[in-house]
Amino acid sequence: MDVKTTIRSIPGWPIEGVVFRDLTTLMQNPQAYGQSCDILYERYKDQDVGKIVGIDARGFVFGAVLAYKLGIGFVPVRKKGKLPWNTIEETYTLEYGEDTLEIHEDAVEKGEKVVIVDDLIATGGTIGATVKLVKKLGADIVECAFVVELPELKGREQIQGCNVFAITEFDGE
Numbered sequence: 001m002d003v004k005t006t007i008r009s010i011p012g013w014p015i016e017g018v019v020f021r022d023l024t025t026l027m028q029n030p031q032a033y034g035q036s037c038d039i040l041y042e043r044y045k046d047q048d049v050g051k052i053v054g055i056d057a058r059g060f061v062f063g064a065v066l067a068y069k070l071g072i073g074f075v076p077v078r079k080k081g082k083l084p085w086n087t088i089e090e091t092y093t094l095e096y097g098e099d100t101l102e103i104h105e106d107a108v109e110k111g112e113k114v115v116i117v118d119d120l121i122a123t124g125g126t127i128g129a130t131v132k133l134v135k136k137l138g139a140d141i142v143e144c145a146f147v148v149e150l151p152e153l154k155g156r157e158q159i160q161g162c163n164v165f166a167i168t169e170f171d172g173e
């Protein structure tokens with residue numbers, strides 16, 4: 001099936017000018033959700049990945065399943081104030097605001113191979129901040145993986161030098 005057809009588009013949410021790509025409709029469809037997780041699993045199963053880094057909150061939905069399927073650990077990158085141990089943080093802007101992300105300082109090993117997972121890349125602010133955090137801790141980023149890319153917003157420019165993979169995209173539609 002084409003998982004893209006299961007994503008709901010909502011013009012004008014959460015602010016005017018944004019077309020929100022709502023992946024809850026993909027997640028509640030077992031074929032589309034399962035296929036999305038399977039595509040990611042097939043892509044990384046032979047890459048000797050040590051951990052999956054998932055981004056709060058929708059990145060957890062895909063990242064945790066991928067970690068389970070690969071039989072490896074999952075690391076949450078969380079919005080500020082949620083992680084209980086020592087953290088490092090990065091502030092970033094996105095299509096509709098500003099936020100700060102944190103990671104536990106002992107969450108990944110130096111030189112460990114990680115894949116970063118989120119549901120969607122738009123302006124790239126969120127993944128840009130996450131890449132900075134993971135690099136500060138010294139891990140080796142195999143790829144940044146998304147279900148959806150919005151190429152018009154040029155998010156890849158925020159993570160030049162990193163490999164990027166997206167299952168599907170919305171471009172000028």
Ligand SMILES: O=P(O)(O)OC[C@H]1O[C@H](OP(=O)(O)OP(=O)(O)O)[C@H](O)[C@@H]1O
Pocket residue numbers: 055056057058059093094095118119120121122123124125126127155
């Ligand atoms: O490329 P960007 O412009 O940074 O936008 C992409 C981010 O925006 C959404 O998260 P959001 O901050 O809305 O949080 P949520 O996952 O908690 O809903 C989405 O899940 C990505 O993490």
Ligand SMILES: Nc1ncnc2[nH]cnc12
Pocket residue numbers: 018019020021022094095096120122123
């Ligand atoms: N247009 C969009 N749809 C869904 N999530 C987003 N995060 C940032 N921009 C978004």
